[in-house]
Amino acid sequence: MEGVDHLADERKKAEFNVEAMKIVWAGSQHNLEVSNRISKLVADDPAFRKDDRTMLPRKELFKNTLRKAAYAWKRINELRLSEEEASKLRFYVDETAYTDLHWGMFIPAIKGQGTDEQQRKWLPLAYKMQIIGCYAQTELGHGSNVQGLETTATFDPHTDEFVIHSPTLTSSKWWPGGLGKVSTHAVTYARLIIDGKDHGVHGFIVQLRSLEDHRPLPGITVGDIGMKFGNGAYNTMDNGVLRFDHVRIPRNQMLMKVSQVTREGKYKQSDVPRQLVYGTMVYVRQRIVADASCYLSRAVCIATRYSAVRRQFGSQNGGPETQVIDYKTQQSRLFPLLASAYAFRFVGEWLEWLYTDVMQRLQANDFSTLPEAHACTAGLKSLTTSVTADGIEECRKLCGGHGYLCTSGLPELFAVYVPACTYEGDNIVLLLQVARFLMKTVSQIGTGKQPVGTIAYMGRIEHLMQCRCNVQRGFAELSADLVEAAVAHCQLIVVSKFIEKLQQDIPGEGVKQQLEALCGIYYLSLLHKHQGDFLATSYLTPKQSALANDQLRALYSKVRPNAIALVDAFNYSDHFLSSILGRYDGNVYPKLYEAAWKDPLNESVVPDGYHEYVRPLLKQQLHTARL
Numbered sequence: 001m002e003g004v005d006h007l008a009d010e011r012k013k014a015e016f017n018v019e020a021m022k023i024v025w026a027g028s029q030h031n032l033e034v035s036n037r038i039s040k041l042v043a044d045d046p047a048f049r050k051d052d053r054t055m056l057p058r059k060e061l062f063k064n065t066l067r068k069a070a071y072a073w074k075r076i077n078e079l080r081l082s083e084e085e086a087s088k089l090r091f092y093v094d095e096t097a098y099t100d101l102h103w104g105m106f107i108p109a110i111k112g113q114g115t116d117e118q119q120r121k122w123l124p125l126a127y128k129m130q131i132i133g134c135y136a137q138t139e140l141g142h143g144s145n146v147q148g149l150e151t152t153a154t155f156d157p158h159t160d161e162f163v164i165h166s167p168t169l170t171s172s173k174w175w176p177g178g179l180g181k182v183s184t185h186a187v188t189y190a191r192l193i194i195d196g197k198d199h200g201v202h203g204f205i206v207q208l209r210s211l212e213d214h215r216p217l218p219g220i221t222v223g224d225i226g227m228k229f230g231n232g233a234y235n236t237m238d239n240g241v242l243r244f245d246h247v248r249i250p251r252n253q254m255l256m257k258v259s260q261v262t263r264e265g266k267y268k269q270s271d272v273p274r275q276l277v278y279g280t281m282v283y284v285r286q287r288i289v290a291d292a293s294c295y296l297s298r299a300v301c302i303a304t305r306y307s308a309v310r311r312q313f314g315s316q317n318g319g320p321e322t323q324v325i326d327y328k329t330q331q332s333r334l335f336p337l338l339a340s341a342y343a344f345r346f347v348g349e350w351l352e353w354l355y356t357d358v359m360q361r362l363q364a365n366d367f368s369t370l371p372e373a374h375a376c377t378a379g380l381k382s383l384t385t386s387v388t389a390d391g392i393e394e395c396r397k398l399c400g401g402h403g404y405l406c407t408s409g410l411p412e413l414f415a416v417y418v419p420a421c422t423y424e425g426d427n428i429v430l431l432l433q434v435a436r437f438l439m440k441t442v443s444q445i446g447t448g449k450q451p452v453g454t455i456a457y458m459g460r461i462e463h464l465m466q467c468r469c470n471v472q473r474g475f476a477e478l479s480a481d482l483v484e485a486a487v488a489h490c491q492l493i494v495v496s497k498f499i500e501k502l503q504q505d506i507p508g509e510g511v512k513q514q515l516e517a518l519c520g521i522y523y524l525s526l527l528h529k530h531q532g533d534f535l536a537t538s539y540l541t542p543k544q545s546a547l548a549n550d551q552l553r554a555l556y557s558k559v560r561p562n563a564i565a566l567v568d569a570f571n572y573s574d575h576f577l578s579s580i581l582g583r584y585d586g587n588v589y590p591k592l593y594e595a596a597w598k599d600p601l602n603e604s605v606v607p608d609g610y611h612e613y614v615r616p617l618l619k620q621q622l623h624t625a626r627l
């Protein structure tokens with residue numbers, strides 16, 4: 001029934017202050033206030049309707065995305081929203097669009113790799129959206145291997161220009177979001193060639209389309225790469241293809257904070273690590289970790305609320321059937337994901353601090369923590385996106401058949417999220433970077449260089465280094481094992497940051513106790529999953545392993561009465577969740593039934609095609625003899 005909270009009894013069971021937990025989840029009272037205000041602004045505005053997305057044909061879907069982005073920009077300016085509020089508004093609009101790459105990569109690339117003069121020229125245009133940018137690095141033939149990119153930028157000293165060119169089919173830029181139909185400019189990554197010498201990959205600002213009529217400029221071939229996985233989902237984004245045919249740009253459009261080309265064509269590499277050219281990717285990877293906790297918590301919220309609503313089997317003497325959330329199997333699948341959502345939230349807060357700290361150090365030419373920042377952003381991006389993608393799919397399965405309906409919100413959430421395991425760095429390639437970092441640390445042990453920060457624990461394996469085995473040999477052979485070691489290293493970071501969070505002052509009755517239970521579920525479920533390794537290495541005895549499993553089940557029972565309140569603390573509106581199974585009021589069945597009849601297929605009782613294709617079958621005269 002409308003207006004009835006079908007989850008009221010569940011909410012009464014909570015043993016902690018939900019409003020206080022909302023502040024923990026939001027990060028601060030201020031963040032919660034901004035989130036509440038902007039989330040409501042979006043939810044209350046019919047212009048931001050999104051329940052029709054999975055039913056629109058691509059061109060209509062895309063035009064609708066352009067409309068929403070333009071309307072959002074209009075509202076941002078009308079309401080004079082701050083950058084923070086504007087970003088929140090685009091977050092709650094919840095629709096992948098070219099703006100993600102304009103604000104999330106094009107502007108950060110110029111801020112991170114442009115000189116002060118270049119920033120003064122380009123950022124005001126970008127902030128006012130008088131130009132729209134994308135990040136054009138990946139090519140048809142290379143994505144992971146950035147040093148393998150083929151696009152060239154050849155310096156012409158006669159005209160003081162770079163000639164940007166796509167020498168091969170595989171050098172075509174391929175995938176950049178916003179490129180296909182919208183961006184007027186790109187930060188493009190190309191091989192810098194001066195006087196025949198290849199200086200490697202650098203970033204260049206290239207205008208792609210006219211600001212007058214939006215047509216591609218001379219020498220530019222650009223378009224969309226076509227439909228992607230799932231209906232709606234990432235098809236609101238114009239991932240593009242781009243080829244250059246000897247396109248000329250002024251020398252001052254090479255991003256020159258990290259390295260420079262003088263008027264005379266002299267290449268100057270500042271005394272900074274060349275990998276700073278990868279800085280935008282590092283920035284986005286740390287953003288993606290925070291995003292993972294958002295996506296995972298959305299799926300967990302839906303699955304948890306529905307698991308409390310859904311009853312199946314277990315009726316005694318005609319009484320109500322059992323809530324599926326009470327089954328230990330449901331809890332063993334759902335509660336580790338609930339714990340992971342919180343864990344990723346906290347490690348994402350720490351990673352944002354680490355990134356900010358590294359950026360401040362770079363200002364002082366202190367590059368000492370750059371390798372750790374790379375390893376942490378790469379590894380945690382890989383870990384959190386893999387767990388989140390698998391977790392959204394598990395949440396779909398936790399909802400049984402109804403999880404497969406678009407109105408559950410889960411299919412589209414999965415479809416829009418899974419590329420996160422690939423973009424901004426394929427997850428295995430990134431874990432190999434972590435493995436390389438770990439092996440380099442091992443090789444330095446015993447040389448007097450003590451590991452610090454997230455690898456401090458490795459100082460304790462010095463005894464293993466007596467053999468002084470050559471860590472370089474066999475890296476490729478053992479890479480699959482090293483990737484597992486990299487995952488374990490990242491899991492240790494997640495667990496340690498969760499524990500550090502618990503050591504902070506956390507206000508609110510019962511809040512800390514709930515987080516302690518979730519932290520226990522996080523590490524004990526990991527220990528359960530990998531108990532073979534712990535037993536094989538004698539880090540655990542069988543008895544200890546059994547005790548850990550008993551404790552894990554006990555924690556499930558501790559969390560069970562608080563589960564609904566723990567997902568309420570995510571503070572998601574029904575509009576943002578866009579899920580009938582995840583409705584705040586739990587009024588699932590009537591709304592599922594109501595929604596079914598709204599499907600276009602039910603506009604007519606007799607379907608299109610009946611008379612051409614079904615009736616003839618039913619009415620066919622059997623010309624063959626009956627068998």
Ligand SMILES: CC(C)(COP(=O)(O)OP(=O)(O)OC[C@H]1O[C@@H](n2cnc3c(N)ncnc32)[C@H](O)[C@@H]1OP(=O)(O)O)[C@@H](O)C(=O)NCCC(=O)NCCSC(=O)CCCCCCCCCCCCCCC(=O)O
Pocket residue numbers: 086087088090091099100103104135137138143144145146147177275276278279281282284287288291370371374422423424425426429433436437440
């Ligand atoms: C790292 C690579 C795999 C290999 O690079 P190299 O070959 O150059 O290096 P080596 O492996 O040889 O290592 C040499 C050395 O360098 C160190 N290293 C490597 N990388 C780094 C780094 N980044 N920083 C520091 N150090 C680094 C390495 O450790 C070695 O050190 P030692 O010698 O000491 O051992 C590289 O090829 C690579 O990174 N490949 C991956 C490519 C990639 O990630 N591509 C991404 C393209 S962009 C993309 O995919 C965009 C997708 C975006 C989708 C949308 C996401 C949006 C989400 C958030 C933003 C939303 C914002 C909205 C805002 C709003 O609306 O307001």
Ligand SMILES: Cc1cc2nc3c(=O)[nH]c(=O)nc-3n(C[C@H](O)[C@H](O)[C@H](O)COP(=O)(O)OP(=O)(O)OC[C@H]3O[C@@H](n4cnc5c(N)ncnc54)[C@H](O)[C@@H]3O)c2cc1C
Pocket residue numbers: 101135136137138141142143144145174175176177234239419422423424425426427428429432
């Ligand atoms: C939705 C989406 C949006 C994107 N947006 C952008 C964008 O805006 N801008 C942009 O520039 N790019 C973008 N990309 C491209 C993305 O960054 C690349 O696809 C990504 O970096 C992976 O590179 P790849 O496609 O070359 O994968 P590959 O490297 O070809 O991966 C294929 C397989 O090879 C394996 N592999 C590769 N190298 C190794 C190795 N050394 N050792 C072991 N295994 C290896 C991988 O693990 C994987 O299993 C986007 C991609 C997607 C899907």
